[in-house]
Amino acid sequence: MQDDTPFVHNVSEPAVRRYHRPGVGGHYAPRFVDVAATRSGLHWTWHGYDARTTLDHVYVQSAGEPPFQLTGESGRYDRPAISASDTETTHVVWVAEGRDLVHRSGHGETWNAPSAIESANGWLREPALACDVNGTVACAVVATHRQRDALWILRSDHGAWQRVTSIDQDGLISRPSLIFDGEGSIWAAYDRYVDHRYRVEVCRLDSGGSVTTSAFDDPQRNRLSGRLTVDAAGTVWMSCLSESLVERDGVVNRATAVRAARLEDGEQINTPGPDGPDAALLHHGLLPIKRYFGYAGLRRNPRLVATDDGAMHLCWEAQRDERETWDNVWNGRLLASNLKDGRWSQPRLWHDGGCCFAVDHRFVHPSDRVTLLVKAAHREDGADFRPLRVIPTSVAPADLPPQSSWKGWIPTGPIHRPTRPTVRDNGRDLKLYFGDLHSHCVFSPDAEGHPDELYHFARDIARIDFAGITDNDFYPDKALLAGESLHQRRLVERLDDPGRFLPFCGYEWTFHRDDDDQSYNHRSIIFLGDEHRIVRRIEAGGATEQAFRRSVRDAQILAQAHHAQWALLGLAGENNVEVTSGWAVNIERSTTVHDALSSGHRFGFIAGGDSHRAVPGLSGALVAVWATELTRAAITEALQRRRCYATTGGRVLIDFRLNGTMMGGVLSHPADRRLAVRVEAERELERVNVVRNGAAVHEFDTSGPMLEDEWIDDDPPPGACWYYIRVEDETPYREHPHNICQAAGPLAWSSPIWVEA
Secondary structure (H helix, E strand, C coil): CCCCCCCCCCCCCCCCHHCCCCCCCCCCCCCCCCEEECCCEEEEEEECCCCCCCCEEEEEEEEECCCCCCCCCCEECCCEEEEEEECCCCCEEEEECCCCEEEEEEEEEEECEEEEECCCCCEEEEEEEEECCCEEEEEEEEEEECCCCEEEEEEEEECCEEEEEEEEECCEEEEEEEECCCCCCCEEEEEEECEEEEEEEEECCCCCCCCEEEECCCCEEEEEEEEEEECCCCCCCEEEEEEEEEEEECCEEEEEEEEEEEEEECEEECCCEEEEECCCCCCCCCCCCCCCCCCCCCCCCCEEEEEEECCEEEEEECCCCCCCCHHHCCCEEEEEEEEEEEEEECCCEEEECCCEEEECCEECCCCCEEEEEEEEECCCCCCCCEEEEEEECEEECCCCCCHHHHCCCCEECCCCCCCCCCCEEEEEEEEEEEEEEECCCCCCCCCCHHHHHHHHHHHHCCCEEEEEEECCCCCCCCEEEEEHHHHHHHHHHHCCCCCEEEEEEEEEEEEEECCCCCCCCCCCCCCCCCCCCCCCCCCHHCCCHHHHHHHHHCEEEEEEEECCCCCCCCCCCCCEEEEECCCCHHHHCHHHHHHHHHCCCCEEEECCCCCCCCCCCCCCCCEEEEEEEHHHHHHHHHCCCCCCEEEEECEEEEEEECCCECCEEEEEECCCCCEEEEECCCCCCCEECCCCEEEEEEECCCCCCEEEEEEEEECCCCEEEEEEEEEEEEECCCCCCCCCCCCCCCEEEEEEEEECC
């Protein structure tokens, strides 16, 4: 255990030290910031972590000025949006507590009082904002009521706000983008998830109130993150991501590209890139060549940029290379292509260094300077973003790997869901469910994918039964915000579908011991019931192991230790340990698991992908649960009773019993020890072992993918014992660096059964 020695916020030491010992306190901004450009300068807004209250504040800042706090009280706020008119009035909107859409306008330190311009009984989220040249302001916000979504569009003509339309559709709506065109019409683009894929919907609301809609869709690919812009001639353009699923050497990943189109007369006129219909390929850093290393920036956040000479540019962010870089904030670069003769050019380097670039896609920028934002370094006050000017006509070609570097990745599709096995135990039927309770989304400092993307991927592509997102409480240089956690919990409520799919959420307590090895003692925390408290390691309540234990003493949680090194803290929720993940087979990488069992601890075995690549369920680790039904209560009960096991992503059936007691159970000094094993694998079995007190003591004869056999331990050692089953199929386990892992590996381990002395 660590002591309670106080320490202070650490912002000055080298990045590798800040990862392990960040200290208490500090102010942190998210990865996303919204920006508004005017002829006189740049303005931007974000919601940041407030160390005094552990909640959020909304801030606004203008070039050359300090940040200004827009919220009087800290709370839980959704990502704010900003826009500015030529009258130099700046508008900011945000959602407070998931219910109230709040607006403020002003400039510098002179701002009007905040006012709620819309409220909902359900859930409001993801506002977008736009101004026209006359000062009219439009706002779009997603509203959820009883698991159904609508896009609300509001308008203010120098006065009161009025909801002018509500677009109600099936499926999940997210990520709206908003602009005015040259005729005063309001355009909105938003993601809509329906029929197991994303599509971008575009609607136009003209000055007379008529609404026309169209879809940017591809039956074979996801289309999402649509962003609108208007060129110097008043023509509307849109960019979006185009993603497919690919596989290489058993590793499953997303292949991401950008599509860009001109919108004319209801038609989408695609503009191809230098090598095909995609305007740009975003493989670099996202689709591994040799390794995958997390990146603090936003590699899936392209934007169209119009300039007043009639040119159109497409810019996107990429990390410099795949090498491990602890000073991750400075590991990015901004790339761009310009449109010439109807085709996008080869990429050029707009800026080298920094990350989380942001540009106002609603503004027609001067051709001799495009002003944008870059996160160049973490600062004590959390104001991490600084203006950056680029002259598009004076940039050099970008030095990128050739596209042949990604050869070998081939298209693949959703996983086939096998029939669901059933076993009997104590007079009741138990069904087998697979899940992944440990994954990270864009709310973590270096992961990809929005929360809804991860849940949809887990349900409809990986086709697992339950999934959890546990973003880092803090990892340099970002804290998990209260508003982000609220977003996840509301999304869990929106997607909850007992009998079909269960989403879970929580956080990861990313604690590092201050020893010579900087050893981990992380916990993947899953909220149960109405629990929602985040205990961060940069707060006094989470800065030491003793403090964390006190803080979560009464919390309704599951708390899974993971990685190769950890020490149990005596938490009520420490029912299971993550013995393998998408990073490493930890149970066979160190003796930590066996040492803890031998010292008398009792815990089940689970697996979690711990994926930062937005592929939950296909990231190389799954937990299997024997439960009565697919409900929160039943899955939680099975996990708490350790009626579960871990796999390296394979969907193997393991039914392990000792004298009729299932895995996770305890027997009191039985006279005989009859171990019954049933295994059904997807491939030929290589070996199935009984492990007793850390050593393999029996190997079953195997032939084919199935095994049903018994073994009697007629020479048990004196004293207490623990047994588990280790399964290995014929597939070679391939070692990959960092967070790359084959989706369906060959190994599995049942939870132990204990025999008391």
